[in-house]
Structures are given as C-alpha cells and as structure tokens.
Amino acid sequence: MYVVVNAAVSADGKLSSRRRDQLAISGDEDFARVDRLRADSDAVVVGVGTVLADDPHLTVKDEQLRDRRRENGRSANPARVVVDSNGRTPMDAAILDDAATTYVCLSENAPVERRADLADRAQLLTAGDDRVDLLGAFATLQEQGLEQIMVEGGGELIFSLFEAGLVDELRTFVGPKIVGGRDAPTLADGEGFVAEFPMLELEEFDRLDGGVLLTWCVEGR
Numbered sequence: 660m661y662v663v664v665n666a667a668v669s670a671d672g673k674l675s676s677r678r679r680d681q682l683a684i685s686g687d688e689d690f691a692r693v694d695r696l697r698a699d700s701d702a703v704v705v706g707v708g709t710v711l712a713d714d715p716h717l718t719v720k721d722e723q724l725r726d727r728r729r730e731n732g733r734s735a736n737p738a739r740v741v742v743d744s745n746g747r748t749p750m751d752a753a754i755l756d757d758a759a760t761t762y763v764c765l766s767e768n769a770p771v772e773r774r775a776d777l778a779d780r781a782q783l784l785t786a787g788d789d790r791v792d793l794l795g796a797f798a799t800l801q802e803q804g805l806e807q808i809m810v811e812g813g814g815e816l817i818f819s820l821f822e823a824g825l826v827d828e829l830r831t832f833v834g835p836k837i838v839g840g841r842d843a844p845t846l847a848d849g850e851g852f853v854a855e856f857p858m859l860e861l862e863e864f865d866r867l868d869g870g871v872l873l874t875w876c877v878e879g880r
C-alpha cells in the first residue's frame with residue numbers, strides 16, 4: 660500500500676478558517692492536479708470532520724479521466740473512505756451516493772442503530788475500541804485490494820496517520836492567502852508531536868495558481 664496525503668493550506672498553514680467551512684485555497688490548476696491524483700488512486704480517504712464540514716463528493720470531476728479509468732477496467736471513481744469512530748456520517752452525505760463504493764471505518768463502540776443505517780449505503784469496517792485504529796483499518800482496506808491511497812484531510816486525521824507511521828508522501832499546495840485564527844484547522848492537528856517528529860525529504864517544488872506545490876517523501880518509508 661502507498662499512502663499520499665494531499666492538502667491545500669494557506670500561506671500561514673491553515674486548512675480552512677475558524678468557521679471550519681470549505682475554503683477554496685487551490686485555484687483551477689491545483690484542483691485539476693487533485694482530480695488527476697484522485698483518478699490515479701484506488702481510494703480517497705477523509706475524516707468524518709471533513710464530511711461534516713464540507714460534505715465532499717470525492718469523485719473524479721473530469722469525464723475524460725473517468726473514461727480512462729473505465730478503459731483500464733476500473734470503476735469510474737475511486738472508492739471513498741470515511742474514518743468515523745462513532746458513525747456520525749449523515750445519511751444524506753454526498754459521499755454516500757452511488758457514484759462510487761464507500762467504506763465507513765467505525766470503532767467497536769459505534770452505536771448499533773448507526774451501523775444499521777450506514778450499512779444500507781456503505782461497506783462497514785470496524786477497527787479499534789473507542790477510536791478507529793488506523794493501522795487495522797488500512798490493513799483491511801489493503802485486503803480489499805486498495806493499494807494506492809490518497810488522503811484528503813482533515814487536520815486531525817492527517818496527524819493521526821503520521822503518528823501511526825502510515826504516510827509515504829505529502830503533497831501540499833501552499834496558496835497565496837492568510838487565514839489566521841488560533842482555532843483554524845492546520846495540516847496536522849491532534850495532540851501534536853513533542854519528540855520523534857516525522858521527518859520529510861523535499862522531492863519537488865512547482866509554482867502554480869500563484870502559490871507553490873511541495874512534494875515531500877516521508878523519511879524511512
């Protein structure tokens with residue numbers, strides 16, 4: 660399995676504003692790049708915080724890219740995966756429509772009635788007691804044949820993936836905006852590291868959309 664985390668941050672490192680609603684940081688060029696990365700992936704993963712904040716669809720937008728996937732014997736869209744310990748994904752979430760297979764990763768403690776509802780629209784995986792155990796969940800995704808994984812956020816999930824040692828590559832678009840706000844989400848939130856910080860090697864940098872795309876590999880992967 661190969662895990663790429665992709666995110667767009669403001670020049671001051673925020674994923675969105677303190678209101679936590681969807682904020683366009685990328686421009687057309689970067690959104691097109693993200694679409695190509697989705698098209699190259701077997702699955703696109705987000706945390707439930709992102710589902711609740713953005714109601715993302717996580718599909719490939721360019722019809723030609725969807726056609727190319729079909730020509731290669733794949734589904735038009737990659738699978739979608741929500742990391743959702745307590746089954747908080749709303750039943751009318753865009754991610755639960757029939758455009759692609761959706762996996763919802765739950766913990767053992769997810770309420771039984773939420774499991775029953777979600778099972779109508781998604782494949783359910785269970786890993787971890789109170790919180791999704793990411794190593795276990797990702798191992799199950801791999802057993803399902805999902806090898807090329809793209810993670811689209813948000814900050815809590817990205818931190819946990821680094822903590823679990825699951826990230827191979829980080830692609831960060833840094834856009835020309837200052838957002839500010841001590842409570843605005845950043846690329847890696849969670850508890851934060853105080854030692855044994857994951858270290859990165861810069862592989863590439865490209866100017867686009869008035870900002871810069873940084874491609875990093877995680878040391879030791």
Ligand SMILES: NC(=O)C1=CN([C@@H]2O[C@H](COP(=O)(O)OP(=O)(O)OC[C@H]3O[C@@H](n4cnc5c(N)ncnc54)[C@H](O)[C@@H]3O)[C@@H](O)[C@H]2O)C=CC1
Nearest residue numbers: 666667675679706707708709712791812813814815816819
């Ligand atoms: N600019 C960008 O590229 C992106 C921005 N965003 C923004 O990020 C914000 C959402 O991010 P967050 O609130 O951090 O939510 P998140 O999307 O990281 O989801 C976190 C939630 O996932 C669940 N979870 C279950 N197991 C977990 C585990 N082991 N580790 C971590 N989380 C686990 C928990 O319920 C947790 O609250 C929104 O404001 C959204 O707009 C989200 C994606 C991309």
Ligand SMILES: Nc1nc(O)c(N)c(N[C@@H]2O[C@H](COP(=O)(O)O)[C@@H](O)[C@H]2O)n1
Nearest residue numbers: 667682683684685713715716717718811
């Ligand atoms: N690459 C990128 N740039 C931004 O500026 C963004 N705000 C995001 N957000 C991510 O894209 C998801 C929306 O996907 P759909 O268009 O609904 O398919 C959103 O949930 C974030 O994960 N990404």
